[in-house]
Amino acid sequence: MVTGKFKSTLRYLVSMLVVCVFVFPIAWFGLTSIKPISAVFNKDRVVVFDFEPTFENYRVTVLGGLKSDTKSNSSILMGTSGEGAYDGRGSILSSLVIAICSTFLTTIIALLAAYALSRLAFRGSQGYMHWILSQRFLPPIAIIIPLVFIFRDLGLRDTHLGLIIAHTLINIPIALLILKSFFDDVPIEIDQAAMIDGASRFQCFYLVVLPMIKGGIAATAVLCFIFSWTEFLLSLFLTNSIRTVPVKITTFVTSTGSEWGYISALGTAAIIPGFIFILLVQNHLVRGLTMGAIKD
Amino acid sequence: MASVKISRLDKAYGKVKVLHQLDLEVDDGKFVVLLGPSGCGKSTLLRMVAGLESVTGGDILFDDKRVNDVHAKDRNIAMVFQNYALYAHMTVRKNMAFSMRLNKTDKKTMDEKVNWASSILGLDDLLDRLPKELSGGQRQRVAMGRAIVRDPDVFLFDEPLSNLDAKLRVQMRTEIKDLHQRLQTTTIYVTHDQIEAMTMADEVVVMRGGYIEQSGTPMDIYDNPNNLFVAQFIGSPTMNTLECQVAEHNGVKVAAIEDTMLPLPGDRNLQVGQKIFYGIRPEHFQITPQSVSAGSQPGVAGVVRVVEPTGPEIHVYLTLAGQDLCAITRDRLELRPGDNIQLQPDLAHVHLFDGESKNAI
Numbered sequence: 001m002v003t004g005k006f007k008s009t010l011r012y013l014v015s016m017l018v019v020c021v022f023v024f025p026i027a028w029f030g031l032t033s034i035k036p037i038s039a040v041f042n043k044d045r046v047v048v049f050d051f052e053p054t055f056e057n058y059r060v061t062v063l064g065g066l067k068s069d070t071k072s073n074s075s076i077l078m079g080t081s082g083e084g085a086y087d088g089r090g091s092i093l094s095s096l097v098i099a100i101c102s103t104f105l106t107t108i109i110a111l112l113a114a115y116a117l118s119r120l121a122f123r124g125s126q127g128y129m130h131w132i133l134s135q136r137f138l139p140p141i142a143i144i145i146p147l148v149f150i151f152r153d154l155g156l157r158d159t160h161l162g163l164i165i166a167h168t169l170i171n172i173p174i175a176l177l178i179l180k181s182f183f184d185d186v187p188i189e190i191d192q193a194a195m196i197d198g199a200s201r202f203q204c205f206y207l208v209v210l211p212m213i214k215g216g217i218a219a220t221a222v223l224c225f226i227f228s229w230t231e232f233l234l235s236l237f238l239t240n241s242i243r244t245v246p247v248k249i250t251t252f253v254t255s256t257g258s259e260w261g262y263i264s265a266l267g268t269a270a271i272i273p274g275f276i277f278i279l280l281v282q283n284h285l286v287r288g289l290t291m292g293a294i295k296d
Numbered sequence: 297m298a299s300v301k302i303s304r305l306d307k308a309y310g311k312v313k314v315l316h317q318l319d320l321e322v323d324d325g326k327f328v329v330l331l332g333p334s335g336c337g338k339s340t341l342l343r344m345v346a347g348l349e350s351v352t353g354g355d356i357l358f359d360d361k362r363v364n365d366v367h368a369k370d371r372n373i374a375m376v377f378q379n380y381a382l383y384a385h386m387t388v389r390k391n392m393a394f395s396m397r398l399n400k401t402d403k404k405t406m407d408e409k410v411n412w413a414s415s416i417l418g419l420d421d422l423l424d425r426l427p428k429e430l431s432g433g434q435r436q437r438v439a440m441g442r443a444i445v446r447d448p449d450v451f452l453f454d455e456p457l458s459n460l461d462a463k464l465r466v467q468m469r470t471e472i473k474d475l476h477q478r479l480q481t482t483t484i485y486v487t488h489d490q491i492e493a494m495t496m497a498d499e500v501v502v503m504r505g506g507y508i509e510q511s512g513t514p515m516d517i518y519d520n521p522n523n524l525f526v527a528q529f530i531g532s533p534t535m536n537t538l539e540c541q542v543a544e545h546n547g548v549k550v551a552a553i554e555d556t557m558l559p560l561p562g563d564r565n566l567q568v569g570q571k572i573f574y575g576i577r578p579e580h581f582q583i584t585p586q587s588v589s590a591g592s593q594p595g596v597a598g599v600v601r602v603v604e605p606t607g608p609e610i611h612v613y614l615t616l617a618g619q620d621l622c623a624i625t626r627d628r629l630e631l632r633p634g635d636n637i638q639l640q641p642d643l644a645h646v647h648l649f650d651g652e653s654k655n656a657i
């Protein structure tokens with residue numbers, strides 16, 4: 001039993017260590033967001049807790065307040081001049097709209113496609129799956145230039161809709177693959193039983209199989225949301241005036257200095273919507289929903 | 297209710313033919329069991345009747361109406377699957393009411409039907425539970441409940457008991473038979489378990505390799521197997537089939553295994569030198585310990601290998617002229633491995649099969 005106890009202690013210690021490794025940067029980031037500039041940049045020592053907390057950074061970035069001092073004029077040089085150059089409210093709203101819409105769109109399209117690929121055999125379905133997977137081989141940067149031109153010609157550049165479509169395009173393959181594996185977990189006899197009970201193919205999908213993979217749908221939606229929420233490259237190239245949070249934050253980095261306070265404040269605030277989204281769906285993030293359907 | 301007729305039915309997956317020109321008639325209200333080893337095509341046949349597999353050739357008729365191209369949902373059949381296939385997110389009540397919900401039955405009728413089915417199947421107290429909260433037997437009952445509320449023309453069972461433990465299987469077997477006697481719905485039941493087939497069926501259809509080997513009442517198939525395969529497949533312990541050659545001994549035809557002579561029924565047309573299988577069921581031997589017979593009794597000598605008392609009877613596994621066989625006796629004999637015994641086959645129950653064609657002679 002001694003070894004058992006030792007094992008569990010070790011396991012506990014290692015897991016705590018892993019948690020620390022992952023949590024530390026976020027905690028430090030959060031801490032920086034409430035530090036005065038003198039505590040962020042201190043030549044003599046690293047300031048951890050002994051500073052006077054300030055919500056100035058949040059006031060400017062999240063609440064849209066005016067920058068209280070003019071300790072640097074770098075913003076003027078970099079074109080982030082003017083009132084509200086550090087106001088992140090519009091960005092948060094844009095990011096939310098784009099992430100929610102693209103997640104919704106991706107999930108709907110991927111669900112229908114994944115069900116079809118899981119249940120309906122057609123000539124070349126295997127090759128089709130590989131083709132879909134191959135869409136992820138290419139890094140987005142490789143397609144960004146044609147995409148910019150296409151979107152410009154279609155009038156989608158610098159629109160919310162454009163970015164929603166772009167994120168949906170990038171997300172569909174991975175969402176499709178994940179959802180297909182969840183559909184594959186549901187035995188085909190369930191569909192057949194439903195059809196014998198008088199269900200059409202769509203009723204079978206909608207009334208029987210879909211509720212059985214709720215957990216998988218939630219997990220996929222979370223992934224899509226997080227991808228869209230943190231996506232940088234497409235947002236940077238496809239928009240000018242609409243700035244998603246990641247792009248907005250980069251405008252705080254200028255050639256004459258980085259506004260670490262604002263960066264960390266907006267960055268910390270940006271964690272919250274994703275966090276709320278995950279909280280909302282985490283009840284569904286349980287596997288084994290199909291338990292009891294068949295003899296295990 | 298409906299009769300089911302299958303005529304010259306073919307099924308092929310690409311170039312692989314799995315069913316060959318099957319003909320089968322299931323009369324209205326009959327309980328027919330499709331029996332065969334795995335891979336014989338029995339489940340495929342059932343699924344074609346259900347409308348879950350396409351028909352390559354031939355016809356399936358319900359009450360003389362061709363249903364080849366009728367969708368599964370429009371065939372008015374009910375099917376119970378081997379793995380139950382319950383809707384995991386619905387309660388027992390909703391599982392059973394699902395088909396009625398789809399065809400928009402009114403709530404009152406729906407409740408009445410569900411209550412009727414649940415009282416027949418003893419599910420009254422479980423109606424508001426989810427499938428995951430039920431035991432295997434209860435789940436199987438829900439699957440049956442889902443089938444009977446539909447009032448189907450034909451019931452289809454695809455190895456419904458093979459996932460249950462032995463005791464429950466026997467109990468459910470009786471329940472299904474009882475249910476059929478009550479509802480009198482035409483039933484097609486697939487199994488690889490010959491005991492299930494024997495105990496439940498009005499008619500057993502033995503299949504192998506995509507062909508129907510024999511069909512008939514359980515007792516008819518047991519007593520008069522058409523060929524060696526059916527003879528060996530039906531019955532437990534299985535029929536003894538000894539490889540012998542027809543010889544002549546003192547002017548009488550006998551079946552010879554080396555020096556051992558087995559008596560033959562006189563009414564068969566046999567040629568001396570013909571290779572045959574000498575089939576006899578374990579219960580059709582008369583066993584006499586050598587000490588008692590003292591060599592005076594006619595019969596063949598065997599050596600006991602294993603003795604298995606089952607209670608009502610004793611199964612004796614023995615070696616006869618180098619071939620293994622089994623005999624069953626209801627006498628309380630004191631036998632030990634290594635004992636010599638005399639065996640007398642009951643000639644009225646000897647089955648002979650041709651050594652080449654394996655068909656009954």
